[in-house]
Amino acid sequence: MGAGKYDFDELTDRKGTNSVKWNDLKNRFGHEDLLPMWVADMDFKAPKPVIDALNARVEHGIYGYSYLEDSYYNSIINWYKRRYHWELKKEWFVFTPGVVPAINLAIRAFTRPGDGVIVQGPVYYPFYASIESNGRHVINNPLIFGNDRYEMNLEDLEKKAREPTAQMMILCSPHNPIGRVWDREELKRLGEICNENNILVIADEIHSDLRYPGISFTNYATISEEFAQNSITCTAASKTFNLAGMQISNVIIPNRKLRQQYENIVEATSSPMPNTFAAVAVEAAYNEGEDWLEELREYLKENLEFLKRYLHENLPEVKVVEPQGTYLVWVDFSKIESDPARLEKLMLNDAKVALDEGYIFRNGGDGFERINIACPRTILEKALEQITRAVRNYQRNL
Numbered sequence: 161m162g163a164g165k166y167d168f169d170e171l172t173d174r175k176g177t178n179s180v181k182w183n184d185l186k187n188r189f190g191h192e193d194l195l196p197m198w199v200a201d202m203d204f205k206a207p208k209p210v211i212d213a214l215n216a217r218v219e220h221g222i223y224g225y226s227y228l229e230d231s232y233y234n235s236i237i238n239w240y241k242r243r244y245h246w247e248l249k250k251e252w253f254v255f256t257p258g259v260v261p262a263i264n265l266a267i268r269a270f271t272r273p274g275d276g277v278i279v280q281g282p283v284y285y286p287f288y289a290s291i292e293s294n295g296r297h298v299i300n301n302p303l304i305f306g307n308d309r310y311e312m313n314l315e316d317l318e319k320k321a322r323e324p325t326a327q328m329m330i331l332c333s334p335h336n337p338i339g340r341v342w343d344r345e346e347l348k349r350l351g352e353i354c355n356e357n358n359i360l361v362i363a364d365e366i367h368s369d370l371r372y373p374g375i376s377f378t379n380y381a382t383i384s385e386e387f388a389q390n391s392i393t394c395t396a397a398s399k400t401f402n403l404a405g406m407q408i409s410n411v412i413i414p415n416r417k418l419r420q421q422y423e424n425i426v427e428a429t430s431s432p433m434p435n436t437f438a439a440v441a442v443e444a445a446y447n448e449g450e451d452w453l454e455e456l457r458e459y460l461k462e463n464l465e466f467l468k469r470y471l472h473e474n475l476p477e478v479k480v481v482e483p484q485g486t487y488l489v490w491v492d493f494s495k496i497e498s499d500p501a502r503l504e505k506l507m508l509n510d511a512k513v514a515l516d517e518g519y520i521f522r523n524g525g526d527g528f529e530r531i532n533i534a535c536p537r538t539i540l541e542k543a544l545e546q547i548t549r550a551v552r553n554y555q556r557n558l
């Protein structure tokens with residue numbers, strides 16, 4: 161890594177750390193010896209101030225019940241003011257132990273069994289699980305893919321929002337897995353449709369800090385007061401600073417009535433208290449992790465360029481969908497193998513790489529793979545070499 165303070169090329173062995181990504185492979189994929197490029201966490205150490213703050217807290221030695229102090233809220237409020245010009249108020253925050261739990265709770269708080277929830281597939285698969293495991297049903301407003309780029313289908317959304325069961329929309333912004341950072345106009349039109357039809361918008365903005373150079377981001381709730389009053393925003397430091405195991409997220413609900421409804425469900429189902437280490441880590445990250453994040457974003461950009469170049473030179477039949485945000489890259493392998501089961505076998509059995517298979521994102525995901533590039537470049541290179549070798553062998557044996 162260039163002249164930065166942080167060395168993102170450093171290899172840190174994650175074996176033996178209860179890492180879902182590295183240590184649970186046999187259980188999840190049936191093989192132990194895979195290079196893991198799947199679940200969305202990074203193979204980089206957190207910013208040094210975070211590690212220092214956690215060490216100091218560990219040294220204290222007493223780990224009793226914890227609460228969130230003003231300094232925690234201020235670290236987030238200042239981050240949003242500085243980086244997004246969004247003035248958050250402390251009373252808008254509701255703590256939950258993660259964005260997926262937050263979405264489950266929102267479904268329970270604001271919809272009833274049998275109701276429909278709109279999503280834009282292919283999309284982050286836990287959205288489907290949250291909707292269906294709570295006895296609601298998915299209404300798909302499929303994204304349009306053309307000229308190597310995804311767009312929202314707003315005409316279709318107008319129809320879906322009018323469906324009698326439709327009550328809620330889960331907006332993935334930036335979008336996982338296709339990497340779009342939606343522009344203000346698209347979000348504005350989406351919100352107008354939802355507001356006209358009384359569809360509550362759950363804006364999952366967990367990836368908003370991770371954007372490629374020159375790409376700006378609009379927080380959904382900042383578009384207008386009406387948008388703020390008819391939405392809840394899910395945020396967390398977990399993707400930005402690689403703190404997913406801390407299990408903490410912030411749900412922002414400016415509308416008092418909605419917040420009360422949400423808090424009632426939180427109280428009735430879980431009444432969570434924050435993990436002792438989580439608040440310490442988040443506060444240090446937002447207050448002192450900004451330079452780390454800027455260096456990380458440069459490194460991710462270089463990894464993206466590396467991936468594109470590598471595939472262009474070695475597997476030109478494979479097409480990378482250029483992401484505007486996230487460290488998850490959506491790659492079209494359908495010219496190699498369009499059958500999702502055979503493509504999965506090729507990646508697992510032959511390439512020995514664990515990826516998130518396109519089909520799990522449903523609705524247009526078949527034939528794609530989602531590759532997590534948040535790792536030292538040598539790991540990325542090894543994965544790409546293994547994939548290339550396996551594909552060439554596969555083609556020879558067809």
Ligand SMILES: Cc1ncc(COP(=O)(O)O)c(C=O)c1O
Nearest residue numbers: 200258259260261284336366409
């Ligand atoms: C869009 C999106 N939402 C939520 C999450 C997970 O959030 P949490 O770990 O806070 O439940 C992820 C993780 O990959 C994600 O991509």
